[in-house]
Amino acid sequence: MKNKKTFGLILFIILFSYFLILMDNSIIFTSSLKISQDLKMNESTLSWVSNAYTITFGGFLLLAGRLGDLLGRKIIFLLGLFIFGFSSLVVGLSTSSEMMIIARAVQGIGSAILAPTSLALLMDTYKGDLRVRAISYYGSTAGIGSSFGLILGGWLTSALSWRVGFLLNVPFSLLLIILTLVNVHQSDIKASKIDFLGSFLSVLISVLFVFGITVSNLFIIILSFILIILFILWEKKLTYALIPLELFKNKVRTGSYVARFAFMMAMLTYWFILPQIMQKMYHFSPLQSGLAFLPLTIVNFIAALFLPRLTRALGNSKVMILGQVILLTGMILSLVSQPEWGYFYAMVFQMMIIGLGQGWLLAPLTAAGVEEVSPELSGAASGLTNMMHQLGGPVGLSIVVLFSSNIVDLSAYYHLVMGFITAFLSVGLLVLIFTRTDNNKK
Template sequence: MAAKENKLKVSEVPSERFGIILPIVLISYFLILLNNSLIFTATVKISAELRLSTLMVAWISNAYALTFGGLLAFSARLGDIVGRKKTLLLGLAIFSVASLLVGLSRSAGMIISMRAVQGIGASLLAPATLALLMDNYRGKQLQRAIAYYGATAGIGASLGMVIGGLIASYFSWRLGFYLDLLVGLTLIFMTLTGISNQDQHKQVKIDWGGTLTSIIGFGSLVYSLNGSSYRLVAFIVALVSLSIFAYIESKVAHPLMPLVIFKNNQRLSALLLRFFMLAASMSYFFLMPQALQRVFGFTPLVASLAFLPLTVVQFIASLCIPRLTSRFSNGSVLITGVIIDTLGFILGSMIGINSGYWLAVALPMILLGIGQGLIMGPATVAGVAGTSGEVAGAASGVVNTFHQIGGAVGLAFISTMVAGLKAADAIIDRAQFWMVVLAVIMTVFALNILRGEHE
């Protein structure tokens, strides 16, 4: 009997090895980030080959953002109900098939519609990846896993730009999406063979009212920021729909997005911090490559490589997260990262791009890389802190929703602030000023975490 009890206790001790789940999660998440980078670096070639207007080119990105942002909350809840493995497999299948069809596109209608389908797949992948980490790891192992997750999020966009720049410069833009397909098929095989069937079927009815209003609300919000017409109407629809959504979530027994997620000061502050961080960072990643090409005459590939001071430092900083959070605290590391990130934006804004690449761009990028490397993992930990298994998937969906919508809002806001300017140097200098404003707001929410974790 004693031997049996001892065997049971030993089997219950969690392994220090991550196993196959962490690689599956990180590669899946990187696949999402790489996808947008492929579009950013290939828009000129896509436009020329398919003979697209400026409006059509914009919708290649808008269609993806519309379905991604609009379906995140529903996809996260779906993972809670039917299981992470099934949700991940469904997302990979949709994303992979859509990637193939994007690569095969011969018209504006086809590439735009397939990008929308890719967004549906991404909306299933994003919350499922984070929820899988929370389901399978505990304690310090979970902190390390989320740190690696944050590192992937931090370097994915910039590293994707380099990969996209190489493909766009030396191969067909279609190759990038064929690579998406191959990676997706590989991940499907890894998931089928490496992740056990986690029976997560819950006898819970889907919150269809919340689902409908959230899709309309978040979709309309994204469109109001990126659309070409009726943007005010879309914004009003978004406000009304999201208000109804919040009311429904406060009344139903099993809400799509449990409002308890927002009652904890730490979680709410971390979510808003993430929103404004992405608002500033997405604008930087979108506008700075254009400035490097127009002000310094860089090629698309060289402009992508010019982000290495940010990418390499960010990756190194991200890998230091487990040791730093063990020695200090998650909140301390997060706040330190936010302050360094804000200083990077301030430095770039004060120097001005006409001072040259090394002083005006590379030097601030080092601070931005350190700051963002220290932010992503701890912000993710703080954003899902204290959530139970019942709402873990919903919490991860909220993290990704704030991430996606924050980037779209920030880019739309800063684009409006620089509208009317013609000179490339004037555009990026004014844009960096407004990035500083967004970063300062991010800092305020970071400091608010010091008030405690009260409900």
């Protein structure tokens, strides 16, 4: 491959597709009340609008990432765009709760294909400094897309309709399909064998695990852990494994997977609780609670602009730890703040610190997750990176809901949840410290 000097349209295709799927995941938080009213959903049914997407997204990530290695990135990426766009159309036109939930599950499959394949396309396309910068933008997109989804969901729900947020995906998906056909070349990486049993087990384990956590069923959770052991024993035997265990031989990669899982345990919980506090305690509208995340989103975006230069100066491992420390500091400040102080005093400054930490953490975590991986395994590494990102959220949120569901006082609820969030991020910091490297990887 020639060493590219400019990003070209491929980076736009990668980042915009990733942005859409992350934004779609968080847009539900500020539009859920209106969705439940329009489709006559109770609280339990409404939760499955998000859960159906999360379960299939997490369940198919490993398989989707590996299929890109085996069959070529371009064809798998196009398949993901088609599934995502078509299911978004059905979501936007839904007339019943059943139609909505099934469409969201299919949408999760499309997202599961796009997330790892987009990162693998990035690894295939860019080398050297361009790759460092591209990964920085990719990692930053994860935080910005999730935060922007809260804002967009609130605005569209208040100004137009919650349906518009999903229907917009249709023309965007068509645009990306056309751009991909013209600009992306099919990769030459092929394989003669596919790990069918490993593929089936990976989907079954992920679906059972997320479902068990979601419904707080201990038997299903234990069953998923038993299947994980069987999956590992099976994968050890194969030279064409779905998830090659050599990915875990690199301590930096392994640490990044665990830290990313802990990050999402914290952040999904954070994005879940704050709109509740804002709407119940401050009487914010969906639009106002979405716009209230602007301090975090803006600082996150600005931090991402300086990240490539910071990474060149300090190295990826040091920037990861710096980002984690700043993020943890912002959460500790949020923990000791009193929500009764009001939005400006209790949340704005804290959000800015959190946005800075998030902006300097996600991209280095992404880079560490694919560090020194061979081209033929980049899809598998990308799938594992994205799976940790997707599964961490529902696990953390379910743990918090389990221990906080009976608390009525909003202030007590806020502090308990923020305590859990701080604990999750503290674990992530310890993991990064113990798995760091002194090399200044570029």
